Amino acid sequence: MSDEQRHVAVLPTHDEVKSLVESGTERGLLMTLFGRCRVEYDGRAASTLGFGDRLVILKPDGTVLVHTDEGHQPVNWQPPGCTHEIKKQDGLVVIESHRENPDEELIVRFDQVTHATAFEATDTEELQLHGTEADLRDQILEEPDLIEPGFEPLSTERETAAGAVDIYGTDSDENAVVVELKRRRVGPDAVSQLNRYVETLERELHAETTVRGILVAPSVTDRASELLAERNLEFVSLTPTN
């Protein structure tokens, strides 16, 4: 068996799995285990999952992911920073992953491991993402008239007692303007959020100025639209560019 192949084990014995995971953990490798297992979780919530074929991923940062054959989300997991140990118990290969704060434990028990791999992953690149709320904000700062002619941004992340306002500025009549940004179609929650900021600022500015609230998003749902009208808030349609 060559050096390369040593990191891939097909139908390994329990002992071989154990030694592969122990050595891989020590060397900071990215590992996968595929086989028949059951899973228990106890922490903020608690769960059990009976025997079935799943893919378990162990990352060098302590992340554990248990994936079934379906879905984007892992059926069970443990976040980065966890510590795990592997042992043989009652004829099963058992991986116990522990986390503190909150105290959480994930236990995966294999009765059969179909294959196991361990590889060093070198990844220095950062993801470049476009079309986020930050991009939408930058578009507006670049061309404030997108909100309305005469709009002047004064600050971003302006602090209020209710939290930070996305963009704070003034309109051509010197009214205060609170702009809440959403990168996609919004529901009532975003309107409530904007409303909290507007109400709070009205109080903080001692009612000497009118405070307008403008929701900026690609679109709004019907409920959100009604709520905007009720609260005397405005809507401007803008979509972040990719």
Added chain:
Amino acid sequence: MSDEQRHVAVLPTHDEVKSLVESGTERGLLMTLFGRCRVEYDGRAASTLGFGDRLVILKPDGTVLVHTDEGHQPVNWQPPGCTHEIKKQDGLVVIESHRENPDEELIVRFDQVTHATAFEATDTEELQLHGTEADLRDQILEEPDLIEPGFEPLSTERETAAGAVDIYGTDSDENAVVVELKRRRVGPDAVSQLNRYVETLERELHAETTVRGILVAPSVTDRASELLAERNLEFVSLTPTN
């Protein structure tokens, strides 16, 4: 090479990867590819990621996950229901995954595949999860006095123009009571949500009854607490049991 090993390829050629993925896709297998790749995504947002070692998972339901050596979250992904094709292009192995509605595309280009696997995953078990909001609701329905002596639940998921109320009931003075449940410590958003329900119900009941709003959660943040006071809403501390 045995039948079992046929699903695991170490340092496969591009052609071997292509044929493994094509055959695995056709047969509904769960596949993993580990190697050096770059990734592009375009859809609701857009992203690029330069070359690095990553683990790519292809599920029979169309899910694609690209995992780096760090983090719970995939760095790029495609949800269930996507279709993918694999091809050779400019000396690279390229996987293109496409989704409609919204139109989204994920392209993974490998210049080197370190290993590739394809396995049939049989999983009939459902996850049993405890300690959810539904469990908290059941606790209260079982013992309504947990809210307060005399509380009587009348319905769950009661519809209002603002959405469904978690638990709707009456107190010992025949006031209407809206209960909003959260399984964990809550911030201002949950208070706003409860407030929307209470305001809407006050209007729908024609002001002939007082509507009390009670937030039930393990705890609340300071901001949320202030907002509760402002809105004349109440708080009851309860934690869902595992």
Added chain:
DNA sequence: GTCTTCATGTCGGAT
């Protein structure tokens, strides 16, 4: 550490 909000959130249920 806690708090707050964003996210290509994902997921499920109801309409």
Added chain:
DNA sequence: ATCCGACGTGAAGAC
């Protein structure tokens, strides 16, 4: 299909 809210949400940034 869209809407709406829960999620063991996770992740990032501010304090």
